[in-house]
Every structure is written in structure tokens, then in C-alpha cells.
């Protein structure tokens with residue numbers, strides 16, 4: 001199967017459909033991503049078999065939560081295809097072709113839980129696509145770290161709707177909607193705060209490492225020239 005995939009992607013332009021179909025299956029990914037990344041696959045399927053078990057990484061949480069809440073079963077490609085637009089589908093398949101070549105040449109990088117991958121923008125586009133609601137729900141300072149992101153502005157521009165949380169008091173609503181998003185031109189991506197595959201310690205909220213997250217907060221404040229300019233000023 002892998003050999004067929006390599007042939008299709010590397011040699012032919014007609015492989016788009018077949019490659020697209022293969023990618024839907026997690027077993028396809030681990031045909032190449034054996035040790036060490038097969039760990040990601042194992043974690044996901046062990047979590048599905050043990051719905052009560054505490055999950056320690058964000059990717060696995062998606063598998064478990066989707067199951068618990070009776071949603072469509074999650075797959076690797078749901079994050080790794082980007083926002084599912086045609087352009088990003090082609091990027092995904094091109095990446096697959098490049099990776100197939102690296103695989104055949106045996107030049108892969110053996111470390112696990114990498115956090116600054118070359119093509120990290122692609123799965124990050126998927127986050128913003130599925131979580132547009134989170135980005136467009138105005139709660140003032142309580143979630144300005146989402147609403148001030150360029151990804152929130154992009155979600156609004158592509159047809160999303162600004163809203164306020166149900167819990168917001170009536171007298172605050174109009175004000176929040178009037179102020180809106182306020183976009184800061186930062187290059188931060190979701191995985192600068194929410195670690196995708198890295199195991200987080202007990203007590204970490206929404207799969208964030210505090211040190212890494214605080215650095216991300218401050219980096220936006222420095223771009224904006226507003227808010228705490230130093231990690232020591234964040235509680």
C-alpha cells in the first residue's frame with residue numbers, strides 16, 4: 001500500500017483521488033509513521049477504549065471527546081489536512097509526496113513530540129477552521145488572547161458571526177459587540193499555546209504549558225505595545 005502511494009504521489013499527477021482516500025485512514029499514516037509516532041496512534045485508540053481515562057495530550061483528547069459526545073470519529077487527517085480548502089488539500093498531498101520520498105530515502109528525523117514543525121501552519125489552519133466559534137465569541141479580556149488573533153479576523157472575514165457568551169450580562173453585550181475583535185498582527189498559532197501531541201502535566205488546562213503560553217502572551221503584547229511586556233508581570 002505504501003509503495004503504491006509513493007508511486008502515485010511521486011510519479012503521477014492522477015493520484016489525487018486515491019491519495020486523498022487513503023489519507024482518511026489512520027492505519028495509512030502509521031504504515032510509515034512507525035516508531036516513534038505510532039505512539040500518537042496508540043494513545044488515541046487506547047483512549048477510545050478507555051473513555052474514563054485521563055487524557056494527557058490534545059490530539060488524543062479529540063478522539064476521546066468526539067466519542068464521548070457521539071460525534072463523527074476523529075482521524076489524524078482531520079487536523080493534518082488543514083482547512084480542507086482545495087489549496088490546502090494540494091499542500092497536504094504535496095507534503096505527502098515529499099515525505100514519501102524522505103521515507104524511501106530513509107532520512108526521517110526520529111524525535112517525537114516535536115513542537116516547531118516546518119509545516120505546522122497546516123494543522124493550525126484546521127484548528128481555526130473547526131473552532132471559529134471559540135475565536136468569535138467575545139468575552140472581553142477573559143479571552144482577548146483568542147479574539148485579538150489574526151485567525152479570528154480571518155474567521156469573521158470568511159463568513160463567521162461575532163457573538164457574546166450566553167453568560168454575559170445583558171448590559172455588557174452591546175459594548176463587547178461594538179468593540180469587536182481588535183486584531184493584532186502577530187504570527188502566533190494555536191499550537192504556540194495548545195500543545196498538539198506533547199504530553200502535558202496533570203493540572204494543565206486545555207493542554208497548555210504555562211511557561212510556553214506566557215511567552216506567547218508576551219510576544220503578542222510586544223507586537224501590540226500594550227498589555228504586560230514581561231512574563232514576570234503575568235500572574
Ligand code: HEC
Nearest residue numbers: 023028029032076080099100102103108109117118119120
Ligand atoms: C509514505 C510514507 C508516509 C505516509 C503514508 C505518511 N507519512 Fe507523514 N511523513 C513521512 C516522512 C518520511 C516524513 C518526514 C519526516 C522527517 O522529515 O523527519 C513525514 C512527516 C510528517 C509530518 C511532519 C511535517 C513537517 O512539518 O515537518 C506530519 C505532520 C505527518 N507526516 C503526518 C502524517 C499523517 C497525518 C499521515 C496520514 C494521513 C501521514 N503523515 C502519512 C512519511 C509518511
Ligand code: HEC
Nearest residue numbers: 029037040041059076079113114115116117120123191196
Ligand atoms: C488536534 C489536532 C491533531 C490531531 C488529531 C493529530 N495531530 Fe499531528 N500534529 C498536530 C499539530 C498542530 C502538529 C504540529 C506541531 C507543531 O509544529 O508544534 C502536529 C504534528 C505532527 C507530526 C510531526 C511532529 C511530531 O511530533 O513528530 C506528526 C508525525 C503527526 N502530527 C502525526 C499525527 C498522527 C499519526 C495523528 C493521528 C494518530 C495525528 N498527528 C493527529 C495536530 C494534530
Ligand code: HEC
Nearest residue numbers: 061065066069078079123124126127130190191194196206
Ligand atoms: C475537525 C474539527 C476539529 C479540529 C481540526 C480541531 N478541533 Fe479542537 N475540538 C473539536 C471538537 C469536536 C472538540 C470536542 C468538543 C466536545 O465535544 O467537547 C474539540 C475540543 C478542543 C479543545 C477542548 C479540549 C478539552 O479538554 O475540553 C481544545 C483546547 C481544542 N479542541 C483545541 C484545538 C486545537 C489547538 C486544534 C488544532 C491543533 C484543534 N482543536 C483542532 C474539533 C476540532
Ligand code: HEC
Nearest residue numbers: 127128131134145151188189190192193194206213216217
Ligand atoms: C496566547 C495563548 C493562546 C493561543 C495562541 C490560543 N489559545 Fe486557545 N486558549 C488559551 C487559554 C488561556 C485558554 C483557556 C481559557 C479559559 O480558561 O477559559 C484557551 C482555551 C481554548 C479552548 C477551549 C475553551 C474555549 O473557549 O472554547 C479552545 C477550543 C481553544 N482555546 C482553541 C484555540 C484555537 C483554535 C487557537 C488558534 C486559532 C487558540 N486556541 C490559540 C490560550 C491560547
Ligand code: HEC
Nearest residue numbers: 144145148149182184186216217220221224226227228234
Ligand atoms: C493576540 C494578541 C494577544 C495575546 C495572544 C494576548 N494578549 Fe493580552 N493584551 C493584548 C492587547 C492588545 C492588550 C491591551 C488591551 C486590549 O486591547 O484588549 C492586552 C492586555 C492584557 C492585559 C492587561 C489588561 C489591562 O487591563 O490593561 C493582561 C493582564 C493580559 N493582556 C494578559 C494576557 C495573558 C495572560 C495572555 C495569554 C494567555 C494574553 N494576554 C495574550 C493582546 C494579546
